[in-house]
Amino acid sequence: MIATPYLLYLGHSNDEIGIKTSRGLAVFRPDICVGEFRHDDCGLTLGLPRLDFAAARDAGARTLVLGIANAGGRLGNDLVEDALAAMEAGLDIASGLHQRLKDEPRLVAAAARLGRTLHDVRDPRPDIPVGTGRRRAGKRLLTVGTDCSVGKMYTTLCLARALQARGVKADFRATGQTGILIAGDGVPLDAVVADFISGAIEQISPDRTDGGWDLIEGQGSLFHPSFAGVSTGLLHGAQPDALVLCHDPMRRTMRGLPHYQPPRLDDCLEANLRAARLTNPQVRAVGIALNTSAMDAAQATDLCARTADMFGLPCSDPYRMGVDAMVDLLLAMDAPAATETI
Amino acid sequence: MIATPYLLYLGHSNDEIGIKTSRGLAVFRPDICVGEFRHDDCGLTLGLPRLDFAAARDAGARTLVLGIANAGGRLGNDLVEDALAAMEAGLDIASGLHQRLKDEPRLVAAAARLGRTLHDVRDPRPDIPVGTGRRRAGKRLLTVGTDCSVGKMYTTLCLARALQARGVKADFRATGQTGILIAGDGVPLDAVVADFISGAIEQISPDRTDGGWDLIEGQGSLFHPSFAGVSTGLLHGAQPDALVLCHDPMRRTMRGLPHYQPPRLDDCLEANLRAARLTNPQVRAVGIALNTSAMDAAQATDLCARTADMFGLPCSDPYRMGVDAMVDLLLAMDAPAATETI
Numbered sequence: 001m002i003a004t005p006y007l008l009y010l011g012h013s014n015d016e017i018g019i020k021t022s023r024g025l026a027v028f029r030p031d032i033c034v035g036e037f038r039h040d041d042c043g044l045t046l047g048l049p050r051l052d053f054a055a056a057r058d059a060g061a062r063t064l065v066l067g068i069a070n071a072g073g074r075l076g077n078d079l080v081e082d083a084l085a086a087m088e089a090g091l092d093i094a095s096g097l098h099q100r101l102k103d104e105p106r107l108v109a110a111a112a113r114l115g116r117t118l119h120d121v122r123d124p125r126p127d128i129p130v131g132t133g134r135r136r137a138g139k140r141l142l143t144v145g146t147d148c149s150v151g152k153m154y155t156t157l158c159l160a161r162a163l164q165a166r167g168v169k170a171d172f173r174a175t176g177q178t179g180i181l182i183a184g185d186g187v188p189l190d191a192v193v194a195d196f197i198s199g200a201i202e203q204i205s206p207d208r209t210d211g212g213w214d215l216i217e218g219q220g221s222l223f224h225p226s227f228a229g230v231s232t233g234l235l236h237g238a239q240p241d242a243l244v245l246c247h248d249p250m251r252r253t254m255r256g257l258p259h260y261q262p263p264r265l266d267d268c269l270e271a272n273l274r275a276a277r278l279t280n281p282q283v284r285a286v287g288i289a290l291n292t293s294a295m296d297a298a299q300a301t302d303l304c305a306r307t308a309d310m311f312g313l314p315c316s317d318p319y320r321m322g323v324d325a326m327v328d329l330l331l332a333m334d335a336p337a338a339t340e341t342i
Numbered sequence: 343m344i345a346t347p348y349l350l351y352l353g354h355s356n357d358e359i360g361i362k363t364s365r366g367l368a369v370f371r372p373d374i375c376v377g378e379f380r381h382d383d384c385g386l387t388l389g390l391p392r393l394d395f396a397a398a399r400d401a402g403a404r405t406l407v408l409g410i411a412n413a414g415g416r417l418g419n420d421l422v423e424d425a426l427a428a429m430e431a432g433l434d435i436a437s438g439l440h441q442r443l444k445d446e447p448r449l450v451a452a453a454a455r456l457g458r459t460l461h462d463v464r465d466p467r468p469d470i471p472v473g474t475g476r477r478r479a480g481k482r483l484l485t486v487g488t489d490c491s492v493g494k495m496y497t498t499l500c501l502a503r504a505l506q507a508r509g510v511k512a513d514f515r516a517t518g519q520t521g522i523l524i525a526g527d528g529v530p531l532d533a534v535v536a537d538f539i540s541g542a543i544e545q546i547s548p549d550r551t552d553g554g555w556d557l558i559e560g561q562g563s564l565f566h567p568s569f570a571g572v573s574t575g576l577l578h579g580a581q582p583d584a585l586v587l588c589h590d591p592m593r594r595t596m597r598g599l600p601h602y603q604p605p606r607l608d609d610c611l612e613a614n615l616r617a618a619r620l621t622n623p624q625v626r627a628v629g630i631a632l633n634t635s636a637m638d639a640a641q642a643t644d645l646c647a648r649t650a651d652m653f654g655l656p657c658s659d660p661y662r663m664g665v666d667a668m669v670d671l672l673l674a675m676d677a678p679a680a681t682e683t684i
Contacts, residue, residue, distance in 0.1 A: 133567025133602055190537040197536050197571040222574075225475025225621050229539040229575025236567045260475055274613075279567050 002094050002119050002184050003062035005031075007053070007086070008046060010038040012078060013068050019044055021096055021178045022067030028157050028182050034059045037082070053089035063119070065181055066095040075099045083107055087116045094119035096177030096188075121180045122188045124200065131198030131237050133279045138208025141286070141330065142240035143218040144272045146262045148227065148255040150248040151318070152218040153179050155289040158318035159244070160215045162327045169212025173205050175234065179217045189219050189230055197233025205238065213330065216240065222271050223263040224254055232275060239279040242286040242330060245269050249303060250294045265311070284333075285313055287326035292317040344436050344461050344526050345404035347373075349395070349428070350388060352380040354420060355410050361386060363438055363520045364409030370499050370524050376401045379424070395431035405461070407523055408437040417441045425449055429458045436461035438519030438530075463522045464530045466542065473540030473579050475621045480550025483628070483672065484582035485560035486614045488604045490569065490597040492590040493660070494560040495521050497631040500660035501586070502557045504669045511554025515547050517576065521559045531561050531572055539575025547580065555672065558582065564613050565605040566596055574617060581621040584628040584672060587611050591645060592636045607653070627655055628675075629668035634659040 006029075008022040016023075026033055026046035035051035038044070051059060064086040066079060075097060083093045083101070087110050095101050101118040102108060111118050141159060143152040156172055156179075163170035172179070174186025187200045205214045216238045220227030247265060254260040263271075269285055276283040288307055292300035300317055308315035314325030348371075350364040358365075368375055368388035377393035380386070393401060406428040408421060417425075417439060425435045425443070429452050437443050443460040444450060453460050483501060485494040498514055498521075505512035514521070516528025529542045547556045558580045562569030589607060596602040605613075611627055618625040630649055634642035642659055650657035656667030 130598075131568045133599060190535070192536050193532070194534050194536050194539050194572045194575070195532040195569060198568055222617075223620060225578045226473040226540055227537060228578055228617075228620070229571040229573075230536045231571075232564075232574040233536070233571025236570055256472075257475055271616075275564075275570075278565060278570070 002121075002181070003092055003117070004184060005034045005061055006063050006065045006094075006181075007051060007056040007061040007091065008033055008036045008048065009064055009066045009068060009082070010036055010042050010044055010046070011068060011082060012039050012041050013070075014041075014043045016044060018069045019046075019067065021069070021181060022046060022065065024153070024178045025065060025067055025181055034061045037064065053086045053091060057090040061091060063092040063094050066093065066097060067178075067181065069097070075101070075104055080104055080106060084110050087111060087114050092117040092119065094121060094181060096121045096181065098122065121177045122191050124188055124192045128187070128192060128196045128203055129199040130196060131202050131233070133198070133236065133239070135239065135280070136202070136205070136207045138212070138214060139242075139333070140205060140214045140216060140238055140240045141242040141244065142216045142235065142238040143244050143246050143289070144231070144235070144268075145218055145221045145246040146223065146265065146268045147221050147248065147251055148219075148224055150251065151246045151289055151291040155244055155246050155318045155323075156215045156217045157182065158323050159326065162323045163213055163215070163330070166327060166331070168331065169210050171212065171214055173214050173216045175201070175204075175217045175219050186217075189234060190227075194229065197230060198237030201234055201237025218246070221268070222275065223268060225257065225260060235272065235276050236279045240276055240283055241280060241333060242284060243269075243272055243276065244287045244289055244326060245272065245285065246289045246291070248291040265307070269311070285311075286329040287313050287323070288315040289318050289323075290315060292320060344463075344523070345434055345459070346526060347376045347403055348405050348407045348436075348523075349393060349398040349403040349433065350375055350378045350390065351406055351408045351410060351424070352378055352384050352386055352388070353410060353424060354381050354383050355412075356383075356385045358386060360411045361409065363411070363523060364388060364407065366495070366520045367407060367409055367523055376403045379406065395428045395433060399432040403433060405434040405436050408435065408439060409520075409523065411439070417443070417446055422446055422448060426452050429453060429456050434459040434461065436463060436523060438463045438523065440464065463519045464533050466530055466534045470529070470534060470538045470545055471541040472537060473544050473575070475540070475578065475581070477581065477622070478544070478547070478549045480554070480556060481584075481675070482547060482556045482558060482580055482582045483584040483586065484558045484577065484580040485586050485588050485631070486573070486577070486610075487560055487563045487588040488565065488607065488610050489563050489590065489593055490561075490566055492588045492593065493631055493633040494588045497586055497588050497660045497665075498557045498559045499524065500665050501668065504665045505555055505557070505672070508669065508673070510673065511552050513554065513556055515556050515558045517543070517546075517559045517561050528559075531576060532569075536571065539572060540579030543576055543579025560588070563596075563610070564617065565610060567599065567602060577614065577618050578621045582618055582625055583622060583675060584626060585611075585614055585618065586629045586631055586668060587614065587627065588631045588633070590633040592633075607649070611653070627653075628671045629655050629665070630657040631660050631665075632657060634662060
């Protein structure tokens with residue numbers, strides 16, 4: 001577990017896409033973000049107090065989150081110098097960058113000397129088991145998608161909050177680096193060795209007997225030729241009772257693959273249900289989540305209404321319109337018997 | 343590439359299952375196996391000349407293959423001592439054991455001193471790309487299965503040989519440790535990081551313009567809850583023109599999972615074709631391979647004939663009956679256009 005609250009790093013960044021991990025934390029976990037750290041040449045802000053490392057520590061911060069992406073996911077010298085200063089001020093360091101903190105000797109030496117912890121959230125834990133497909137107690141929802149980066153993490157977080165707001169126990173189970181920093185725990189699924197994909201999900205969403213829901217963050221798409229293996233193992237490991245299909249209606253080609261088009265919603269939903277039945281024959285769809293950020297309110301409302309009609313399922317832009325109708329469906333679902341086996 | 347020919351290691355083993363890698367090499371590559379190394383307490387033989395390390399080197403051997411599995415895949419002291427002696431005698435070492443040769447300091451030191459090479463065939467190469475799904479030139483066949491360990495490697499090798507016997511260029515593309523040792527190259531797919539599964543297959547089966555076939559060794563099953571992610575990424579990376587479905591008719595439960603039953607052949611074939619169409623819409627099934635080793639000849643022939651009738655596809659036990667009818671079908675297939683994109 002990564003110690004909270006966080007100080008969010010923006011550094012010298014002027015690239016909005018590049019700070020999406022810091023942004024995601026500020027949006028979804030303002031309760032655990034005491035401030036942002038930026039240099040004078042940084043033109044971006046998360047709307048949080050601008051603090052230096054000492055002031056952040058005084059305000060209660062425990063960990064500096066390097067929630068930025070730069071070219072090649074490298075730890076540049078600026079980043080290393082800032083991380084060293086943050087450790088001197090009493091902060092742990094967490095990073096989702098490709099280049100690991102633990103591979104930078106200056107950071108490792110400083111952490112040892114100061115008693116600080118370095119968190120590389122792209123490093124899976126070492127004890128992931130092979131999946132078994134054994135039916136587990138409790139209720140699970142998984143977000144699936146027509147493509148990568150279509151809103152699966154946002155949708156999952158919105159569902160967790162909406163359930164909690166109705167007094168239902170609900171936990172977000174993170175499978176990507178931003179999600180892990182938001183939740184403080186989870187598995188960086190894309191970095192797990194292939195034989196352990198489904199086992200990694202079984203590990204982060206074990207038997208649950210308190211009547212609550214695990215909301216599991218989806219990754220990739222069964223229709224993305226680069227990453228469908230990850231999505232398949234995730235689907236089997238999650239053994240979801242409920243699926244929400246996430247889609248970006250403005251997407252014309254698959255992310256990173258201009259020679260592939262997104263699948264039809266009905267084909268994608270059916271393929272996910274079919275694959276999911278292997279580990280949970282009772283799986284059902286409970287909604288469709290559309291990213292309507294490029295549309296005005298009337299267009300967005302109209303598209304969601306038409307999609308809902310077409311599929312006979314709740315449809316909304318979760319971040320913009322909420323997920324009330326999906327939550328109504330979830331709450332009407334019975335808990336599976338804890339001892340059931342397939 | 344691992345230098346051949348090989349000396350096959352049996353050591354002190356008395357467990358037929360434990361020597362299956364050495365056995366696979368002796369069966370499929372007698373041409374590159376100069377002998378077997380066994381201690382006096384080893385009760386097994388591959389039918390090859392029994393040689394010590396010096397005699398093997400004199401007979402041309404270049405690499406000692408530790409083609410055995412012992413408890414936990416560990417390098418015991420016996421194995422290390424034998425490997426050291428083999429290196430002194432002039433041999434490289436190749437191992438498919440879970441514990442890596444490179445993590446044993448005595449072996450690393452000896453290899454450096456003697457100029458020998460240590461091959462850990464479970465270590466993927468470091469430059470595997472993310473898959474792109476780009477259509478590649480050439481013809482590819484992939485074996486798929488109802489379960490793990492149902493004969494996919496044997497079937498793939500039989501097909502490669504049968505094509506070669508008809509004068510067709512054909513290469514076996516290995517995806518598991520025994521296959522890699524047989525081919526001298528390949529990718530240990532179960533050890534690849536999840537995001538790179540399909541890219542690993544694209545790498546080992548690149549554009550092919552000589553009119554020949556790549557025969558790609560399948561892994562796992564779309565219906566195995568532990569490993570379906572590997573099988574999915576393999577299917578997409580292979581973009582096969584032809585599939586052969588492999589099945590063990592005596593299998594009652596999925597390997598390692600007594601709570602799961604094997605799928606029906608028709609369901610399994612249809613699921614594989616459906617998933618494969620993402621990267622090759624022209625994919626077709628060309629045969630069904632049954633492992634009939636537990637049946638007498640009449641039973642085996644009868645089962646294959648009935649299965650062939652039911653599916654309208656060639657069906658045989660490849661190792662026992664050959665694969666002539668499947669090869670006839672393959673040779674009747676047109677080559678896809680090299681420049682085609684999806």
